[in-house]
Amino acid sequence: MKILEKAPAKINLSLDVLGNRNDGYHEVKMVMTSIDLADRVECGDLHENRITVRTSAPYVPEDERNFAYQAAKYIKECYDIHRGVEIMIKKNIPVAAGLAGGSTDAAATIRALDKLWHIGMSYKEMQQISAKIGSDVAFCIKGGTALATGRGERIMPLMSLPPCWVVLVKPNVSVSTAQIYKDLDSQPIIHPDVDAMIRAIEKEDFQTICGLLGNSLEPVTMRRVADIAKIKDHMKAIGAEGILMSGSGPTVFALTQHESRMLRLMNGMRGYCSQVFAVRLCKPFTLLSEYE
Ligand SMILES: C[C@](O)(CO)[C@H](O)COP(=O)(O)OP(=O)(O)OC[C@H]1O[C@@H](n2ccc(N)nc2=O)[C@H](O)[C@@H]1O
Numbered sequence: 142m143k144i145l146e147k148a149p150a151k152i153n154l155s156l157d158v159l160g161n162r163n164d165g166y167h168e169v170k171m172v173m174t175s176i177d178l179a180d181r182v183e184c185g186d187l188h189e190n191r192i193t194v195r196t197s198a199p200y201v202p203e204d205e206r207n208f209a210y211q212a213a214k215y216i217k218e219c220y221d222i223h224r225g226v227e228i229m230i231k232k233n234i235p236v237a238a239g240l241a242g243g244s245t246d247a248a249a250t251i252r253a254l255d256k257l258w259h260i261g262m263s264y265k266e267m268q269q270i271s272a273k274i275g276s277d278v279a280f281c282i283k284g285g286t287a288l289a290t291g292r293g294e295r296i297m298p299l300m301s302l303p304p305c306w307v308v309l310v311k312p313n314v315s316v317s318t319a320q321i322y323k324d325l326d327s328q329p330i331i332h333p334d335v336d337a338m339i340r341a342i343e344k345e346d347f348q349t350i351c352g353l354l355g356n357s358l359e360p361v362t363m364r365r366v367a368d369i370a371k372i373k374d375h376m377k378a379i380g381a382e383g384i385l386m387s388g389s390g391p392t393v394f395a396l397t398q399h400e401s402r403m404l405r406l407m408n409g410m411r412g413y414c415s416q417v418f419a420v421r422l423c424k425p426f427t428l429l430s431e432y433e
């Protein structure tokens with residue numbers, strides 16, 4: 142038997158870093174939303190009791206360093222499962238791009254194995270497994286739009302955003318999330334207004350949402366990747382309601398409700414970068430445990 146799961150990327154609409162924690166991580170407060178740029182994760186029975194991972198992308202590890210592998214390993218340990226699994230990941234999300242590509246693959250693997258192995262995991266149990274893998278995994282279990290706090294693993298669902306296009310531009314470099322958080326420690330932090338963002342989402346006020354886009358990590362990554370400022374300037378010149386770098390970067394996204402602007406952005410930005418995507422937002426997943 143095989144289970145197929147969609148694994149959508151995320152963008153951060155508001156990302157505030159509140160300070161350092163004792164565990165080496167940073168305390169964050171952020172609003173995230175899932176987008177329709179997605180990997181495809183397929184989990185199938187394997188006759189031997191082991192985990193295999195194959196991916197369609199050349200530079201993604203296929204051993205225990207892959208977050209999907211780690212998800213399967215923790216589930217086998219926690220639920221004492223003596224079955225093997227073959228995981229195939231079709232990568233469409235750019236790697237190390239600030240879009241939670243690895244995290245969403247891990248979350249999709251958790252949802253898939255819950256079904257394949259008939260475990261009946263609760264949302265809370267899924268979140269406990271997620272926290273062992275990475276900070277962004279917990280959000281990716283349900284996706285949609287949510288407030289994430291703690292080191293990013295405490296999730297509170299929010300209303301969906303008003304419908305819009307998301308145009309993504311990925312410069313041809315990758316950044317390390319750990320390095321960006323480390324760089325932040327030697328710089329003054331800018332603080333976006335996360336609470337105002339939540340209020341704007343509740344009011345379904347698209348223009349205010351766009352005006353409040355903000356990311357404490359953006360100036361940090363910009364120091365390493367000069368292209369980010371250039372991409373933002375080009376997108377601004379073409380026209381979009383809001384523009385921001387996602388997560389630790391370097392991907393920049395623009396939000397617009399006008400198809401004509403989305404097309405202009407796509408065509409205009411393709412001349413600067415090879416990786417340009419225009420997608421819609423992605424609804425949250427309903428988990429099996431929620432049907433009962
Ligand atoms: C930048 C974001 O993507 C925004 O959503 C997340 O905060 C990062 O989430 P992630 O990639 O899942 O990060 P993790 O795999 O948990 O951590 C990678 C590294 O980033 C740093 N890190 C991450 C999250 C956090 N709240 N504080 C941190 O300082 C730590 O050095 C950690 O070793």
Ligand SMILES: Nc1ncnc2c1ncn2[C@@H]1O[C@H](COP(=O)(O)OP(=O)(O)OP(=O)(O)O)[C@@H](O)[C@H]1O
Pocket residue numbers: 200201202206207208209230235236237238239240241242243244246247277318388389390
């Ligand atoms: N399934 C996976 N897909 C992509 N990368 C993976 C995967 N599993 C492990 N990795 C490793 O994770 C690293 C970060 O990749 P990822 O695409 O998750 O970064 P990111 O989008 O910047 O993450 P985030 O936004 O959560 O900080 C890669 O360099 C890769 O070695």
